[in-house]
Amino acid sequence: MPATLNRMVVDALKSRDIPIIELSKALCEVRGIGEVEMLVMEVDADTETVKIVFKGDDVDYDAAVETMRQYGTVIRSIDEISMSKSG
């Protein structure tokens, strides 16, 4: 029985060249994501550590990772996850 991803909290490292608004907008375009929350945790010279919360009905994890990469952001750890049985 396949499971769907409904909520995920990740710790990510992003380039400071990308504003969090642009990254959030791009993530909202990913299939299954209905809501994105982003919190800047730490600021370095070139990078920022951000906590990102994705919420949705069936979040496409791979597409989210690829969108993040396109926007100069990489996941460092997945800290929370919420999945449900589909069908």
Add this chain to the structure above:
Amino acid sequence: MDNDTEDSSRLGSAISSVRKSIAQLRQYASISRVEEISRRYFVINAYDGAMTMLGIVIGFHVAGNVDPRLVVGAGLGGSLAMGVSGFTGAYLSERAERQMRLKDIERHLFTNLENSVLESASNFAAVWVALVDGAAPAITAFVSLSPFILALQGLISVPLAVLSAVALSILSLFVLGAYLGRVSKENILLYGLQTSLAGGATAGLLLLIGGF
């Protein structure tokens, strides 16, 4: 009726794709922070264009042979060369700087940024800066040359063309200075006077060297 609906839907989708492209270019401009650097390139090169034309016009005047055809030829040749040099020089140097920055980010993130928004924004910035850098001297050079184009058509006399070209060059320098004053939110007039004074000094020096 069906054809009309089809045409309007085609037009609608074309407009929406243009809007999307503009939004994307705006996003690239914001990410690459290209506004500040292109402003700097624009002022430096437009300044060069106006000053070079001032030099050419007074040079011809000092040499005692102001033939509008020669002035326009020399001016257009000079502005074309400045344009091409500005475009290629700015593109190559800006691209190199942006590539270095991109590689720096890749190293920090331990990831490959090929085909990323960051890479596209960097490429956009290099092309945009090159276009600004190439066009800026051509714009001011054309403004300074315009009286000689009129003289070539027989619309104004050659001495009037010389005076107008010098005045337009110094006015262009003043406008560039005033623009800098507006950007820096300082005294617009003072900035304008400083840049036009540089033009006036150049003109004075050339006249002095040529012994009037």
